[in-house]
Amino acid sequence: MINKLVANADIAINDIRDRSTLMLGGFGLCGIPENCITALLKSGVKGLTCISNNAGVDDFGIGLLLQTRQVVKMISSYVGENAEFERQLLSGELEVELLPQGTLAERIRAGGAGIPGFYTPAGVGTEVGAGKEVRNFNGKDYLLESWLRADFSLVKAWKGDTTGNLIYKGTARNFNPMMAAAGKITIAEVEELVPAGSLDPNQVHTPGIYVQRIFQGSNYEKRIEQYTTLD
Amino acid sequence: MINKLVANADIAINDIRDRSTLMLGGFGLCGIPENCITALLKSGVKGLTCISNNAGVDDFGIGLLLQTRQVVKMISSYVGENAEFERQLLSGELEVELLPQGTLAERIRAGGAGIPGFYTPAGVGTEVGAGKEVRNFNGKDYLLESWLRADFSLVKAWKGDTTGNLIYKGTARNFNPMMAAAGKITIAEVEELVPAGSLDPNQVHTPGIYVQRIFQGSNYEKRIEQYTTLD
Amino acid sequence: MALDKIGIAKRIAREIQTGWYINLGIGIPTLVANYIPEGIEVVLQSENGLLGIGPFPSKNQVDPDLINAGKQTVTMLNGSSLFNSAESFGMIRGGHVDLTILGAMEVSEHGDIANWKIPGKMVKGMGGAMDLVASADNIIVAMQHVSRSGVSKLLKKCTLPITGLRCVKKVVTDLAVLEVDPEIGFRLLERAPGVTVDEIVQATEGRLTVEGEVPEMTF
Amino acid sequence: MALDKIGIAKRIAREIQTGWYINLGIGIPTLVANYIPEGIEVVLQSENGLLGIGPFPSKNQVDPDLINAGKQTVTMLNGSSLFNSAESFGMIRGGHVDLTILGAMEVSEHGDIANWKIPGKMVKGMGGAMDLVASADNIIVAMQHVSRSGVSKLLKKCTLPITGLRCVKKVVTDLAVLEVDPEIGFRLLERAPGVTVDEIVQATEGRLTVEGEVPEMTF
Numbered sequence: 001m002i003n004k005l006v007a008n009a010d011i012a013i014n015d016i017r018d019r020s021t022l023m024l025g026g027f028g029l030c031g032i033p034e035n036c037i038t039a040l041l042k043s044g045v046k047g048l049t050c051i052s053n054n055a056g057v058d059d060f061g062i063g064l065l066l067q068t069r070q071v072v073k074m075i076s077s078y079v080g081e082n083a084e085f086e087r088q089l090l091s092g093e094l095e096v097e098l099l100p101q102g103t104l105a106e107r108i109r110a111g112g113a114g115i116p117g118f119y120t121p122a123g124v125g126t127e128v129g130a131g132k133e134v135r136n137f138n139g140k141d142y143l144l145e146s147w148l149r150a151d152f153s154l155v156k157a158w159k160g161d162t163t164g165n166l167i168y169k170g171t172a173r174n175f176n177p178m179m180a181a182a183g184k185i186t187i188a189e190v191e192e193l194v195p196a197g198s199l200d201p202n203q204v205h206t207p208g209i210y211v212q213r214i215f216q217g218s219n220y221e222k223r224i225e226q227y228t229t230l231d
Numbered sequence: 232m233i234n235k236l237v238a239n240a241d242i243a244i245n246d247i248r249d250r251s252t253l254m255l256g257g258f259g260l261c262g263i264p265e266n267c268i269t270a271l272l273k274s275g276v277k278g279l280t281c282i283s284n285n286a287g288v289d290d291f292g293i294g295l296l297l298q299t300r301q302v303v304k305m306i307s308s309y310v311g312e313n314a315e316f317e318r319q320l321l322s323g324e325l326e327v328e329l330l331p332q333g334t335l336a337e338r339i340r341a342g343g344a345g346i347p348g349f350y351t352p353a354g355v356g357t358e359v360g361a362g363k364e365v366r367n368f369n370g371k372d373y374l375l376e377s378w379l380r381a382d383f384s385l386v387k388a389w390k391g392d393t394t395g396n397l398i399y400k401g402t403a404r405n406f407n408p409m410m411a412a413a414g415k416i417t418i419a420e421v422e423e424l425v426p427a428g429s430l431d432p433n434q435v436h437t438p439g440i441y442v443q444r445i446f447q448g449s450n451y452e453k454r455i456e457q458y459t460t461l462d
Numbered sequence: 463m464a465l466d467k468i469g470i471a472k473r474i475a476r477e478i479q480t481g482w483y484i485n486l487g488i489g490i491p492t493l494v495a496n497y498i499p500e501g502i503e504v505v506l507q508s509e510n511g512l513l514g515i516g517p518f519p520s521k522n523q524v525d526p527d528l529i530n531a532g533k534q535t536v537t538m539l540n541g542s543s544l545f546n547s548a549e550s551f552g553m554i555r556g557g558h559v560d561l562t563i564l565g566a567m568e569v570s571e572h573g574d575i576a577n578w579k580i581p582g583k584m585v586k587g588m589g590g591a592m593d594l595v596a597s598a599d600n601i602i603v604a605m606q607h608v609s610r611s612g613v614s615k616l617l618k619k620c621t622l623p624i625t626g627l628r629c630v631k632k633v634v635t636d637l638a639v640l641e642v643d644p645e646i647g648f649r650l651l652e653r654a655p656g657v658t659v660d661e662i663v664q665a666t667e668g669r670l671t672v673e674g675e676v677p678e679m680t681f
Numbered sequence: 682m683a684l685d686k687i688g689i690a691k692r693i694a695r696e697i698q699t700g701w702y703i704n705l706g707i708g709i710p711t712l713v714a715n716y717i718p719e720g721i722e723v724v725l726q727s728e729n730g731l732l733g734i735g736p737f738p739s740k741n742q743v744d745p746d747l748i749n750a751g752k753q754t755v756t757m758l759n760g761s762s763l764f765n766s767a768e769s770f771g772m773i774r775g776g777h778v779d780l781t782i783l784g785a786m787e788v789s790e791h792g793d794i795a796n797w798k799i800p801g802k803m804v805k806g807m808g809g810a811m812d813l814v815a816s817a818d819n820i821i822v823a824m825q826h827v828s829r830s831g832v833s834k835l836l837k838k839c840t841l842p843i844t845g846l847r848c849v850k851k852v853v854t855d856l857a858v859l860e861v862d863p864e865i866g867f868r869l870l871e872r873a874p875g876v877t878v879d880e881i882v883q884a885t886e887g888r889l890t891v892e893g894e895v896p897e898m899t900f
Contacts, residue, residue, distance in 0.1 A: 197759025428540025
């Protein structure tokens with residue numbers, strides 16, 4: 001099997017250039033590629049377009065890349081919980097394309113799956129539909145949406161093997177599998193890297209074909225946004 | 232959790248009426264709903280439209296329903312290995328719509344996922360494209376394809392729980408997960424039925440929301456079409 | 463007397479039928495889960511990829527990899543399943559979710575809903591709301607009947623950017639339960655305890671039909 | 682002397698580069714797997730839902746739930762993964778498969794391919810072939826140069842129903858290796874051992890370019 005192991009995040013993101021389009025997995029701070037984000041901060045790469053469901057919080061996740069002004073455009077569905085983001089958006093410093101979450105997920109899925117366009121009911125009659133083709137199927141209106149692809153996809157998994165097979169945990173799966181398939185180069189960081197043959201093929205969530213580079217991540221903070229308990 | 236257990240195949244398919252549209256999981260004879268097919272034979276229901284990648288072989292799988300003339304139309308991608316099928320097709324007794332396998336899979340997936348139409352490159356310039364809209368995206372031509380949905384989907388899984396969660400085994404997964412989502416009523420037969428809570432939520436292939444009825448199957452023959460060994 | 467948030471949540475909980483798969487929005491809708499009557503078996507869907515949301519965890523159960531759509535830590539139940547975001551919204555768009563409960567800033571007499579943006583002031587994004595309202599057959603909105611400044615939120619026409627058209631089936635407010643028919647507008651079904659029909663009429667800008675004796679809510 | 686099927690498979694195997702994901706069609710293409718040179722690491726995709734096809738099983742390894750796209754029993758390798766048919770064709774359409782090798786009844790000088798139907802005689806269906814040829818950047822066809830009745834199968838225009846347009850990049854036959862350029866037609870790259878350029882010219886109906894000395898194949 002093909003070995004895709006690289007040493008660390010810095011090496012993995014080494015060829016990400018200014019003005020690249022990136023996809024970053026995660027929902028809120030759950031399942032985000034923490035190591036790759038840190039490496040992007042260190043690299044100082046600028047002018048990034050980031051496709052990610054959320055934009056992190058002020059001082060964690062993609063929020064850190066907003067603080068350093070490395071991001072010029074965000075494509076997201078929900079950007080609450082981030083004051084700096086809202087400020088840059090309202091001031092016009094940051095270009096933002098907001099999409100329905102399901103449309104975002106499906107456009108990314110379409111990018112990986114070679115479907116250049118599809119119809120969805122989400123957003124008909126709203127700002128989201130402006131300029132998009134509306135088409136009626138079986139008496140209901142739908143919008144034509146196009147695929148999304150990225151120069152680099154940065155995904156985070158629980159376990160991964162050297163051939164790039166990935167298994168996610170809990171709700172940290174979210175956008176990661178579709179993004180893994182939609183990146184020209186997909187970089188996976190994992191909590192536990194295992195040799196090929198250690199993962200049950202029947203339990204693999206992302207087949208290795210989608211992953212070009214994989215590394216063992218370190219120092220995961222896994223910050224919780226809404227720590228909520230019964231106690 | 233909601234309990235969807237029924238006693239057996241006969242009860243599960245009890246309300247399938249003449250002229251229903253059915254989806255049947257499986258690739259070749261791998262992962263087909265053997266118990267449901269036997270029950271359909273016993274029930275004598277007629278005029279069926281069957282959506283299934285293949286049509287079984289002469290004396291097994293959907294081939295049995297062709298022998299008894301219970302099927303009036305097949306929507307499939309590959310129907311070799313079945314002389315009776317080819318005879319009924321060439322004689323015009325059976326209406327057949329042949330689709331590219333990926334188009335078939337994606338149309339079924341679209342049915343379950345509420346996507347009424349999507350574009351695919353498969354079949355452009357061929358008979359499959361006749362009468363379908365051709366549209367150019369980024370310099371390449373694509374066909375508009377519509378979703379497929381069924382009155383009943385009959386799927387076969389390896390393990391399932393009483394709430395309808397399913398796990399498939401090996402390449403017996405194939406079309407089953409998409410069909411489970413695209414049926415108005417989805418009936419799952421499983422080799423091993425377990426109580427809710429016995430399956431790891433992270434390993435579930437088909438979430439129970441898609442399954443309306445589930446039963447413990449019996450007497451699986453699992454016939455092999457091309458028994459091929461090194462010995 | 464007008465209901466508090468818990469009262470709204472309790473009243474909505476009575477709409478729930480056994481066997482349903484339900485998506486609860488952030489805010490009052492999330493509270494509904496606490497008041498589902500005994501014996502009613504439902505499954506809660508979280509659009510970030512979980513069917514079968516359990517109670518909040520005890521401190522030693524907290525798992526940062528297991529959150530709901532409001533980013534709160536949660537648990538799973540026997541029979542839960544996990545999946546990715548494309549699958550999750552496939553479920554929603556495909557009509558597999560039986561009931562969606564969500565909050566709103568405004569609802570129109572045609573069933574239009576606005577709940578994602580206040581131009582120039584607040585832009586959090588629509589999250590999954592546009593997919594939910596465009597897809598679900600059964601949408602109940604939980605909201606205050608009038609704004610803090612006393613303006614009706616049940617309008618002839620939404621003034622804020624729309625989330626979805628002609629989709630809301632029922633509205634439960636602090637004052638009333640109302641049905642919405644895109645052709646005839648709001649229809650008053652129930653009054654909050656002690657609230658008069660006249661108070662509700664005053665608080666409703668959109669077209670409102672009141673027929674016969676309007677009963678008080680029961681819980 | 683014209684190659685046998687194994688010869689064709691061996692020659693195609695030399696086209697394979699390390700790191701590639703490859704889909705092999707039924708027939709001669711399946712044989713290619715047996716001749717991939719030592720040290721070349723590739724992963725074979727089976728469109729029914731398997732990456733990492735292993736060798737055929739021993740008798741006591743046979744599992745009816747593990748077959749390839751030709752319905753043959755197979756095994757898995759360390760690093761294999763399983764998935765459903767929609768995911769499998771997502772991989773194919775999305776351009777993740779680096780090389781597709783398949784059989785054909787006819788190939789035209791424009792790179793059109795026909796391999797799924799003989800009207801009135803044989804209708805097996807296209808299976809995954811239409812998806813593969815419409816999606817793959819790199820398609821190699823394995824076929825006989827002429828039919829049993831002596832008619833060329835490398836044509837100006839396909840006579841049988843088309844599987845895909847302008848998609849074949851290379852053809853390896855019992856007589857020759859040819860490149861296909863939709864604008865200029867077939868270009869002769871190599872001759873089978875002992876086969877003359879003239880024999881190949883005679884056997885090719887479509888436009889054929891022969892430049893300079895044409896080398897014999899090596900394996």
